[in-house]
Amino acid sequence: MNQLGFPSEITAQEVSREKSLGGAISLCAKAAGLEPKQVQDALKSDKAQFSRWTDDIEGIKWEKLVPLMDVCGNDAPLLWMLHARGYDLASLRRTETETQKALRLANERIKELEHDRDVERRLFRDLRTTA
DSSP, rough: TTSSSSSOOHEEEEEEOSSSHHHHHHHHHHHOOHHHHHHHHHHHHOOOHHHHTTTTOOOOOHHHHHHHEEEEEEEHHHHHHHHTTTTTGOOOOOOHHHHHHHHHHHHHHHHHHHHHHHHHHHHHHHHHHHH
């Protein structure tokens, strides 16, 4: 999440430009508008540890990577790993939660009802003009 608390969007092009997982970790923080110190504090990690991750000197455990992505509000390191393994980032999508599904279905129903109402209005308008 950026400093305002909104998720930060990462494009496939941004991810594919990174040469290493460490670069993707740096991109993750940069896209969120966070300084390394802010990420370090949120993860309760020291400066040396974070530098070893971003400089590709040491790997990062999944238990630390997930909170890093949560703090930053994007999945840049995960997307970089998928890209490095040959996955098409454009075809990936997150699964819908039940709430998101309910909202999507409700919005589709609203559009359908609005369309039906427009058809009815046109019909009544046409009937009035011909009468």
